[in-house]
Amino acid sequence: MLLDYSSSFHYVLALLPELVLTIWGMGVLLAGVSRKQGHGPGQETGWLALAGLALAAVANGWLYFGVSEDGAAAMIAVDRFRLFANWVFILGAGFSIVISLPYVARQRLQAGEYYSLILFAAVGMMFMAAARDLMIIFLGLELMSIGVYALAGFNRRDRRSAEAGLKYFLLGAFASGFLLFGIALLYGATGGTNVHAVAASIADGSAAGALLMPGVALLAIGFAFKVAAVPFHMWTPDVYEGAPTPVTAFMAAAVKTAAFVAFLRVFLVGLEGLHAEWSTILWWISAVTMVAGNVVALVQSSVKRMLAYSSIAHGGYLLVALVAANDTATSGMLFYLLVYTIMTIGAFAVVVTVGNQSEANARIEDYGGFGWRKPVLGVFMTVLLLSLAGFPGTAGFIAKYHLLLGAAESSLWVLAVILVLTTVVSYWYYLRVAWYMWMKEAPEGADSADPAITPFATHLVLVVSVAVILLAGVFPGAALDLAAGSLEGLRGLAAEAGAAAGH
Amino acid sequence: MYGDWILHALIWLPLAGTVHVLVSSAERAKNVAFRWSAFVFVLSLGLWWAYEPGDGGFALESSASWIEAWGVGYSLGIDGISVFMVLLTTFTSAIAILGSFEYVRTRRKAFYALMLLLEMGVVGFFLATDIFLFYVFFELTLVPMYFIVGIWGGERRIYAAVKFFLYTAVGSLLMLVAILYVYFASGTGSFGYDAFVNAGLSLREQLWLFAAFALAFGIKVPVFPLHTWLPDAHVEAPTPGSVILASVLLKMGTYGFLRFLLPFFPDAARHPVVVAVMLALGVIGIIYAAWVAAVQPDAKKLVAYTSVAHMGFVVIGVFALTLNGLQGGMVVMISHGISTGALFLLLGMMYERRHTRLIGDFGGIGRAAPWFATAFVITALASIGLPGTSGFVGEFLALLGTFETHMVVAAIAATGVIFAAYYMLPMVQRVLFNELDRPENRTFADLSRREMAILGPLVALMIWIGVHPTPFLERMEPSVQAVLERVEDARADAGHTLGGED
Amino acid sequence: MTDVLFVLFAVVATGGGIGVVTGRSPVASLLFMVATLASLAGIYVLFEAHFLAAIQVLVYAGAIMVLFLFVIMLLNLGHDYRADLKYGSWFLLSLVVVGLTAGVLVQGLMGTGETGLRAGGAEVAAALDAAVVEKGAVGVIADPLFTDYVVAFELMGLLLLVAIVAAVVLAKPRDPEAGE
């Protein structure tokens, strides 16, 4: 159907996934607080949240396949770009919730609040993806961030969790100040906050030059912080390490995705006309991020922290797509984000399992001989690591290749070379986990009898993610087409939409 | 009868074997794996007859769309160059699996599964006619090898495995960027072989791309000075790993030279500076590696370095850009695969018996194990290129081909023949000859039936190729000729500078 | 007159800002902050944003700062504090970096002049004033808030809900009975 907003019900339809999740989140919250604490593991709250996500996914699917919008300048986009991203968020949130189920139970976290915060954060992400207005993006970002700040510090018995929460909060708020300042300057320069209006203003030259570029720079900084690009990444390792592991997975996957999606829409749609100016900055940020992220990951002794640095590096790869700014790169980014979400959460699922649903056993030595004790889990982890490393046969390779293709299309050869060379660096630390798992013996004093209980839910996530990764690694056609098709409406309508917004 | 299905079968049957191994018990794993690999080998033998040399182009071609969005196809084909590589692969895989029965005693299921997986990757690499597909298989071989070395290897296995992996990855990833460049330059939106051959690149572009490809393949070969991963990997790898590594994986590099490097970048390939550099590296490899090999106390390391020397002959043969040189290179590839594979198997047998690889720990084995000694001597002689063995035919042709265009290079390279004796004979002497002065060597068991079954075919092949190589030469000639013509045609219309120089 | 007031407010705001950074005790910083907020409210008035000025004083200076004060007291930081400003080279270095940042920003905005802005600034201001006269200071904001930006408005509601949930979860004392 066509959304023309003739009826206000159309607004409801346009925001259907968000609404579903919001309402469901409140329901989960109520369900959580209405049951007495300490009675049972509270897993059903989690499953309830998952049901909401499923419902949202369905609603999202209906929008994706069945709905188009009239014009494309509305504050909330109903384009496939947003909806594809929504799926990624739902997937990320869903996977995170599944791996949280045993964790939350074991750690006796407050299930209702926990799951509803995840859902609310997901709503914030969805708004970031949907917004064509910088202010909505900001609000979505804050909604997401506040949820995640709380999630990072959720485990009140754990100092590290509290520390992570504090650091994330202080620095996140600090960075959102920059983002906001950027929005203000851009608003002053172009007279609007709608990305299409911004684009139109830039295109017709009415934008005030003096305010424009500092605004763009600050905006870039704000997003760079959220995607953890060097040198705005400093919070990432600490927060990822300190936060409860399922939350880390959620952050690494979904939060980053949301930031990238918004980043992409603002810069590729709104600021497309200034590509020449900002691409240089992002080029350097991307290069530095790839190098620093990978290089520092080399020296990490904690798997969780290593994965944190690796996620920084992945952010660097994704920035390449932003610099390339062509359709191949953009769909590559979408594809990459999807794959990245799956494989990152999969990897963290193993980390959670090795840690016995706690924050224990995070040192790489703890993985010694793990593969032989838990062969299935070991193989899964190996596949996930290979995928993270971008090895052929896995979806990670296809995704990285897609980015390279985009970079090549824009003749970013140096960046492409940096990308592949840093990938080599990344092989080392990903393989290091593999070699501990398969080539070393268990550490002294480890309980070799039954080191890790793998709950059904975690297995579910692992099986699904590994299957998807292998399938998409070998037969990526459908997923690639989906990603490529999801660009529809992002920029194709941008020109006319800009014209429409101009009046 | 033999349709294109055979090629698909050769790739996917090992994978089926992998699965079969994984679901069978640890005790049966080796037999299951061996049967699968033997079956694949027998199946591949048909290619010997099924492949008609003809005009040297691809035969048994089949192509299906794989990743439509990028123009990636699942395209397979075989020609006079790859047919031997495939046969070598299936053959050595079966032999290596048979050769690991005693050596590998732990975690057998995983081991044999990885071996079959490796076979699949290598066969796929040799059969792929789509560049993307080729790249995928090229990389795919790293993982099983990484684990084979890292899990079943010696003391410093992890260092060796990682070194092997990273070294190779550096080259291959840079090649990936180069592949993308050609992909866009060709403008056909296809990763097909023909599209890449006809990409129409300017000389300047070709030189850069050549460098990237040459680096990737040069590491794999390995060409001096990119070789230092090889001794480590060989020393630490378990016997079957070494065998596959030497026999097959190194060939991926030289095969890449023939299949991709020369046809894709003919102008660069015959650029005098490029030729000079490659020949120089080849010659240095021959002599340098021979020298270094000669002073190794570890027998396996010694043989590893000889691989570098042998592959140096391939390099000079290829970059001499003569028919004889290329043919010689091909024969050296095959011969090295057989003889060095056999040497590693023999060293593995030594290790199984004595748990040491130091040459100095042996001596007088010839008395204790005459069959072993006989096989060892024949293999060593084939390795140093004695006429009548496979090694001679290859080295002779490679040197002759080089001599036709680069006399001095060939003259220097020919001294490698001396140094081959310089490294190999002392080892033979110190292992097999000399006094049987260590009591533990007195009980050195002679070859068992299984070991004879492993070495017998290898020795027979060494002698067969040495005495009657014509069936090999005539099958590969048209394809090699086609590669050569591609390079020479480019010379003919050297004026063209299509493609974007941007 | 307005210019004089502006300068006055600007000086107070800046001074208050500096006071926030350099205040010895948390309470002092907080009071400096209140001063800044109040003078900003004054500036808002000068920009004819009367409603915002009121909100600024009520919400910001009133509610939020009180919350801060409350927490400071709760954590007993009102007296039991240690000077926490990092003096020395770190301060100087930071000052240089921050100063340079300011310099760069100012340099970037320098070209702004009246001509550097988008055309039609005066008409916009006039239209704004007219709208205020027509709809009232509240109405002029309420109108877009509940029409065009209704989504944002709802989003704010959700934001506050999340903030409450988060605050409750985090600030709640540990319950040993629940195994915490």
Added chain:
Amino acid sequence: MLIPALYLSVALFVIGTLGVIVRRNAIIIFLCIELQLNAVNLAFVALSRYTGIEGQLYVFFVMTVAAAEAAVGLAIIISIFRHYETVDVDKFNLLKW
């Protein structure tokens, strides 16, 4: 008056930034962040005279966000205070390198 207001905004913003860098007390750091947000608000208000009423609307949003952040942030500070009995951020460095 727009331009001086923007300069004032920049000044307040960087003062806030400085505060974040040089203060150890988490509450004051947060206070400085609030200062930054206020600086931005000032910019919005000033710019709204040239671009329309939305600027003021945004200030409204930002204030709400600030309030929400204040709630969460102070809760987090309370939460960590329970572990460390201090709000000195330099003491919170279990997580590093």
Added chain:
Amino acid sequence: MITARPESVLAGSGAVSPPAAEWEPILPGLIVLLPLLGFVLNGILALRSARYSSAALREGRDWDPFAGPRPPATHRLPTWIGPGVMALAFALALVNFLGMMAADPHDPVVRSYWGWIVTGDLRIDAAIQLDRLSMIMTLVVTGVGFLIHVFSVGYMGRDPGYPRYFAYLNLFVFFMLVLVLGSGFGTMFVGWEGVGLCSYLLIGYWFSDREKSDAGKKAFIVNRIGDVGFLLAMFLLFQGFGTLDFVPIFAGAEDHFAAGGVTITAITLLLMLGAAGKSAQLPLHIWLPDAMAGPTPVSALIHAATMVTAGVYMVARSSVLYALAPTSQAVVAGIGVLTALVAATIALQQYDIKKVLAYSTVSQLGFMFLAAGVGAFTAAIFHLVTHAFFKALLFLGAGAVIHAMHDAAHHGDGHLDEQDMRNMGGLRRYMPVTCAVMWIATLAIAGIWPFAGFFSKDEIIWYAAAWAGAESNPFGRLYAVYWGLALLTALITAFYMTRLMVMTFHGANRTGKTASSRLHEAPSVMTVPLVVLAVLSVFGGWINVPDALGESFAGLWGALPMSEWLHHWLEPVTHTAAGIQVAGMGEAAHAAPVGGGEAVWALVSTLAAAVMVAAAVRFTSTRRYVRAAEDPGPQGGLRRFVYNKWYFDEVYDAVVVRPVVAGSRWCWKAVDTVVIDGFVNFTGNFARLAGWATSLFQTGQVNMYAFVLTLGVLVVLGATVFL
């Protein structure tokens, strides 16, 4: 330089002569295959017996195949298989030779069996070429080979590795036949390296002895140096002719190469390098004396009669090429004569009986190269044949002596070097037959008329003089020097051989009381071959009595048969070369030197040799020798210098071996480990170091993080605003 060949030469050559009668060789391939068959059969037996011995070894006991009343089948059958296949091969060769003589074909018969290396324009066939030269060689190889096989039955009869010994020996003969019968350089090279391999295996036959296997290794490596020359020469030839077959190359050489041109000189010099390696010429002669570590019959067969003469054969085979390259010929002759002289001087001071013979072999080979260098290819082959007879005889005789000494040493008191002549003396009493036949061989090698060596050696010296006198020879004076040196060497030869005989067989016995009682004559299976060879040493020279001597006393006024038979027989092979030389230097090249008649020369040289023999007898028999254990060795600078073989080994060790080994170590330890791997590891470590350094910013302090963030803001903003 050469434009046309004189008519006179052409007239007599086969180029215009009517086609010779058709000749069908009888199973020529079988000649080659029979020894291979022997190798396979003996090899199987060897492996079987080795199984027993290794099994015994594992059980910790010694396995003596001769312990029982009858040795096992593995040690009985080789007695028949080894010499048997040789006898058959010899018979077959003889039949073919006689057939060839009867048919008297001019052109070689080439039998191709399969295409060996066929690719592009390269075609190397597995083919054999039967012509006059190769038939002579085949006869020598199979004939002398057969005798030595028979001798080996006695000599090696009680060796545990008996079947293996015969397997190697048969394999050697196979490769040697491939070498001489191969129809091109490619095929020849197979035999060339193959005999090197067998030499390696046989020198190190007693491989448990470190020195012996060292010697084998040394032989192989030094040979390979020569082989590289051979290879490169082949490449040059292939570039010139597009083939490696003899027939087209020799037919086309004249048209292809200008005489004295660079290419042909390079080809011939490279071939000479190969020949020097194989035939132990300076500077690659060092391996041959060490090669005496092998069983003595091996020394006789490989290191005296056949393999080491392969170089001479190859040069003679390539006579056309050498004729086209006068410079190379001068080099060949120079190397030959110098080698002859140096080796002869060394032989003067050696005490090891086999070493003396080894140096004597080197020296005689030098003579053969001198012959080739002066264009007397026939003389070279002639000397090759006679040398095969008398040197094989000498070695086998020495073998018989060692055999006896070995038995004696087993029963003697204390250690006794069974090859040291200082421990011998007076053996004539114990082994009269051996003594007699060895004297015959000594006279033959010394060049005493009418023994075989006289005719062949005399011819060489004579030709050297002829070339020295040829006016248009550009190297005339050089050849004069060669001639003088050759004469000197001939005299030294007579001296050291006589010294050997006197020290071994005459004077007082120094073996020791208990030991000497065990000295005995060799069994008949050994003495019969000795006698046969002795006969050949006497009469072998008569196949090529110069025409000029035929009418003189030296030719017994025509009573000696077959005047210049060999010369005529080989004419089709050598006439092209001869033609070229005559064209270049005129008939003088083949004219009598210094104007004197040949008969006078013969008389003078015989007398001189006889005087040397007498002198040697006098000097050595009056000197008192002490046993090796008590002998401090030679005193005096020159003596020591010669005794230590002119310090060749030491010089090579210092100049070649040590630098190469040191270089290898350097390459490994410095280049590979430090430079290349150092770089590789450095890259990895640098990345980690960089990572570590970067992570230092990650102090965990919020202020720090905010600061870095602000720094980033500054940079980004600055970049945006100012760029």
